[in-house]
Amino acid sequence: MKKKVLAVVCCVAMIAAMAMGCTTKSPTSGGDKKDDGGEGGKKIGITIQNYENAYWAGVMSKLEEILKNEGYDATIVGCEENSAKQIEQIENFITSGCDLIMVHPNDADAVEEVCGRALDEGIKVMCWDNPMENTTANWVLDNTELGKEIGKTAAAFINEHYTADDKAQVCVIGKPDTQVLLERQNGIEAGLKENCEDNYEIVATIDGVVNNEVQSKAETVLQASPDCKVWVGVGAGAMIGSNTALLAEYGGAGKIPEDVGVITTDVTSEQLNSLEAGDEAVRAIVGFEGSNTDTAQACFEMFERILSGEDFSAEKNVYRPTMEINSDNIADIQKGM
Structure with a gap:
């Protein structure tokens, strides 16, 4: 029996306050390292939880393409669900002089301290998935x-x-x-x-x-x-x-x-x-992005907003619109994969 199948795409983006331990950082923490700007040439370090996951592999491949085409110097690594390894990766990004670090944490609590150190060095930090404290912005789902x-x-x-x-x-x-x-x-x-x-x-x-x-x-x-x-x-x-x-x-x-x-x-x-x-x-x-390209492009736009020095302190939560993937639009979604 044929049925019409709907795939509902829901995604929420959220910007969080800066904090380190019990001390709250200013909303512009991590913004004084260099002249902020969304143009290419900036250095970005990205660490994700698991590169073997089919979803992450697809999205990161598209994100890497976008960053390269826009002139960014980007490094993307997976931590293999190992928090100690992820901390080391973030430390390497700090040492290498990244302008922005994006972390998809294996354990958000485990990387709070090292992300705080990145902020102290004037590096902007974005978290994908968790409402962390020691970040410039958090891109999260409910x-x-x-x-x-x-x-x-x-x-x-x-x-x-x-x-x-x-x-x-x-x-x-x-x-x-x-x-x-x-x-x-x-x-x-x-x-x-x-x-x-x-x-x-x-x-x-x-x-x-x-x-x-x-x-x-x-x-x-x-x-x-x-x-x-x-x-x-x-x-x-x-x-x-x-x-x-x-x-x-x-x-x-x-x-x-x-x-x-x-x-x-x-x-x-x-x-x-x-x-x-x-x-x-x-x-x-039931998804939270349309295609790999859609997700990667949305992430890239968050990078540019953060690097441009946009102040999100008045509104920490940035919600993306939801959409449905169904028999009417699945062909277009497939093109973006």
Whole structure:
């Protein structure tokens, strides 16, 4: 049975006050190193949590292209979910004389002190994902609300195919050791509870953000609970890994029962291809950007605003507009991947 699948893109950007320990820094902390300007030639250091994650690899590839084309000197590294390594990377960015450091923290608390040191050196600091204190700006999501939207979308699928007498068996794929993803996971479970009609039960909870890791764990779940047919998760790896496991379980594309579905967030080419094909387990994507290019461009514009010395102290929260990716616009989104 064909269904129109919507992918709701929700993203929130937020600018936070400067703080170091118990001492609050001025809103222009990190702004005195050099003449501020958004033009190319500035040096930017970027450290992200995990470069193996399909979403991050895609976005960072596009961001690197944009920065190069605009004349910026940029270095992008992954910390492999190792906070000590990420601290060392930030220290190297400080030593190398970066104008701006962007951190997607493995553990926000762990990098507060080193980010404070960067501010003290006159370097601007931007955090992606966490409302940190020792930064010039934070680019964040309300991960609980994003999770609830995933849960709500999954609930619509469950309500269509299951009843109180024939409950959906659900697997939740999270990442509880990462605070923002724990918030997202909790939001998913809350969204299911708020929107389902007493017609589901969570039979398994696994963690993972890398495709093959999730696939392996999903296969184990299917061995123990072969009737687990609805899979919800916190990111691209959750979708790609579980979809791959389900394709193997049911014999390939075109053989997935209509009551089997995967609903997560992030937007990668592999996810979009599966969604567009319509014969795999992918049923819906709830994302926070349109395409890799859209996300990278939005991030780059934040860089330019920060480097130009814009004062966000009067309004710390900068909200991006939301949009839907559906059958009408998925082709345009694909072009930006």
